[in-house]
Amino acid sequence: VVFDRVADVRAHLDAARAAGRRVGLVPTMGSLHEGHLSLVRRAAAECDTVALTVFVNPLQFGPGDDLDSYPRHLDADIEHAAGSGAAVVFAPSVAEMYPEPSGTTIEVGALADVYEGASRPGHFAGVATVVAKLFHAAGPCRAYFGEKDWQQVLVVRRMVDDLFFPVEVVTCPTVREHDGLACSSRNVRLTPDERRAARSLFEALSGAAALVDAGQHDPEAIRRHLTGIITREPLVALDYAAVVRAHDLAPLTEAKTGEARLIVAARIGTTRLIDNLALTTAAPGTP
Numbered sequence: 001v002v003f004d005r006v007a008d009v010r011a012h013l014d015a016a017r018a019a020g021r022r023v024g025l026v027p028t029m030g031s032l033h034e035g036h037l038s039l040v041r042r043a044a045a046e047c048d049t050v051a052l053t054v055f056v057n058p059l060q061f062g063p064g065d066d067l068d069s070y071p072r073h074l075d076a077d078i079e080h081a082a083g084s085g086a087a088v089v090f091a092p093s094v095a096e097m098y099p100e101p102s103g104t105t106i107e108v109g110a111l112a113d114v115y116e117g118a119s120r121p122g123h124f125a126g127v128a129t130v131v132a133k134l135f136h137a138a139g140p141c142r143a144y145f146g147e148k149d150w151q152q153v154l155v156v157r158r159m160v161d162d163l164f165f166p167v168e169v170v171t172c173p174t175v176r177e178h179d180g181l182a183c184s185s186r187n188v189r190l191t192p193d194e195r196r197a198a199r200s201l202f203e204a205l206s207g208a209a210a211l212v213d214a215g216q217h218d219p220e221a222i223r224r225h226l227t228g229i230i231t232r233e234p235l236v237a238l239d240y241a242a243v244v245r246a247h248d249l250a251p252l253t254e255a256k257t258g259e260a261r262l263i264v265a266a267r268i269g270t271t272r273l274i275d276n277l278a279l280t281t282a283a284p285g286t287p
C-alpha cells in the first residue's frame, strides 16, 4: 500500500502496532538499488510491517548540489520495495513534508560540522530534520540505515539518543558492486570512464586496510596511502580521506583495528561519491 499523507501512514502504522506488529522503517531518497533493498530485506526479516519511505529531501541539498538532477523512479521503487518485503511505501510530496510556513529544524552539534558536514554546510541539519519528521510520522519502530553513509548513521543515532526518539537504529553493511564500488543512486550518472575511475575509492580503502593488517598503525601514513591511490586517478578529485575514531569521527594518534574507520569523499566529473571501511578483518563494526 502506498501513502503520500503523513496522517495516513501514521494511522496505518499505529493500527499495525495496536495489532501487536513490530514496525520497521527504511528511509530512502528512492532510485532503489541493492544497498537499499538489503535494508528492506533485513527489516522484513526482523519486523512484521516494513515501511519504505521515498523522499528526495530538499533540505539536505546545498545550492550547488544535485537536487534537480537527483534520479527519481517511484514506480520502479514501489515494485522493488514490495518484492523485497516492504508492505508499505510512504512517498510524500515536498509540500506534505514541509507545509508552509515552517521554520523548525534540528541542529545536530559538532558531529555535523566535520567531513561531509564541512563539505556540505547544512547537510546534516537537513538530514536530521527530515529523519525526525519521518520518525514522528512512523511512530515507534526499528529504523534501518546503511553503513555506506557512516557519518549519517552517527548523526541519526545521536539525535535519537539526545531527543529520546522511541526508535531503535539498526545499521546494515555496505553493499558493493562486483568491483567494490559502493552501490549508490548516483553511480548511474557516471560515464564509462568515470565508472572505471570510481573503483579507486574502494581500492584505496581496501589497500589502506591491508596496510593496517600488515602492521601500519600510523594514521598519517595510512591517510597518505589512501590519498596516493585516489589522486593517481586523473578523473577523481579527492575531497577528503581520513582515519578517524569510528564512533565519533575524532582524530586518532594510533589506528587500531576495531576502533578506527577509514572515510573518503571525492568528486568524479559532476558526481560526488563517499565511502568508508572499518579497520577489521572480521565483520564490519557498527557505531
Ligand code: AMP
Residues within 6 Å of the ligand: 027, 028, 029, 030, 034, 035, 036, 038, 039, 144, 145, 146, 147, 148, 149, 172, 173, 174, 175, 176, 182, 183, 184, 185
Ligand atoms: P539514500 O537513498 O542514498 O538516502 O540512502 C537511503 C539509505 O540506504 C541510507 O540509510 C543509506 O545509508 C543506505 N544505503 C545507500 N547505499 C547503500 C549501500 N551501498 N549499502 C548499504 N546501504 C546503503
